[in-house]
Amino acid sequence: MSNPVPKALQTLVKASELNDMDLFLSAWADDALLCDSHRLFWGKDAIRRWCSIEWTGDQVTIDKIKDVGELHGQHIVHMVLNGTYEKEGLPEEFLVAFLTTIRDDRIVRMVILPHGGRRLGQLTQTRVASTCFSAPVPGLEADTASVAGLPPEIAALLTAITSGDVDAVVAAFTPDAYVNDKHRALHGHAAIRRWAAAEIVGKALAFEPLRVTGHYGETIVTARLTGGYDRGAWATFITNNAVIAQNGLEHELPITLWATVHDGAIGQLIITPTDGAQPIRTDKRPVYVPLP
Numbered sequence: 237m238s239n240p241v242p243k244a245l246q247t248l249v250k251a252s253e254l255n256d257m258d259l260f261l262s263a264w265a266d267d268a269l270l271c272d273s274h275r276l277f278w279g280k281d282a283i284r285r286w287c288s289i290e291w292t293g294d295q296v297t298i299d300k301i302k303d304v305g306e307l308h309g310q311h312i313v314h315m316v317l318n319g320t321y322e323k324e325g326l327p328e329e330f331l332v333a334f335l336t337t338i339r340d341d342r343i344v345r346m347v348i349l350p351h352g353g354r355r356l357g358q359l360t361q362t363r364v365a366s367t368c369f370s371a372p373v374p375g376l377e378a379d380t381a382s383v384a385g386l387p388p389e390i391a392a393l394l395t396a397i398t399s400g401d402v403d404a405v406v407a408a409f410t411p412d413a414y415v416n417d418k419h420r421a422l423h424g425h426a427a428i429r430r431w432a433a434a435e436i437v438g439k440a441l442a443f444e445p446l447r448v449t450g451h452y453g454e455t456i457v458t459a460r461l462t463g464g465y466d467r468g469a470w471a472t473f474i475t476n477n478a479v480i481a482q483n484g485l486e487h488e489l490p491i492t493l494w495a496t497v498h499d500g501a502i503g504q505l506i507i508t509p510t511d512g513a514q515p516i517r518t519d520k521r522p523v524y525v526p527l528p
Contacts, residue, residue: 355472458510461491
């Protein structure tokens with residue numbers, strides 16, 4: 237490990253070993269944001285419900301911390317997990333990325349992602365149960381009031397992508413930037429240039445901002461993905477998202493861009509599909525059951 241394990245993550249390790257939910261929650265700020273399986277859990281109450289079902293409920297333990305990286309005040313940590321969760325299709329060493337922001341020894345943001353480009357595991361009953369406590373999937377109508385507040389560094393990146401300018405895309409990032417896209421980690425300008433040329437500009441992608449949220453110095457952009465990307469490959473990647481599993485691949489998922497600016501450029505960018513709870517749909521037509 238290249239860096240010490242932050243105190244808050246040490247608490248998660250100990251809490252997982254003891255299966256102690258109160259100790260687990262003590263590592264989080266009251267207004268923390270957790271993203272797990274592309275779903276957003278805002279605040280300690282939602283995280284408690286998620287934890288009771290998918291962490292302590294599945295008796296998850298952290299068997300090993302493989303490495304701890306730090307970049308511009310954010311932690312990039314890879315851990316090997318174990319537990320009683322459904323393991324069909326998972327590798328023997330279940331390595332997971334924990335992209336974490338910590339303030340005053342409390343976790344304020346954590347994005348949990350599979351490692352190395354692996355898509356989400358199958359949609360289990362526990363994931364179905366906890367999804368209802370996550371934030372609803374936003375609609376695809378733009379909130380123009382919030383989009384107007386897009387930070388200039390992020391606006392510059394989206395403009396460069398839309399205009400197909402690889403050099404401008406690369407220039408939008410710090411030289412040591414970290415990008416995570418489709419659960420794959422990219423470090424530095426050279427890797428970002430290859431990715432931008434092959435998968436962003438090369439596919440004529442565009443991100444249409446729908447709404448913007450600020451959280452502890454990070455900008456979270458919900459966007460519509462458009463362009464010439466391989467829709468078949470994308471459908472395969474998102475097939476185990478809760479909304480897709482329940483509604484089919486014809487359902488359009490927004491994209492979440494997690495962007496942190498450092499010294500006038502983007503130091504970290506995480507791109508994930510946007511999954512989560514949906515309003516309960518009911519049939520409003522009256523039904524009459526005749527007497528026997």
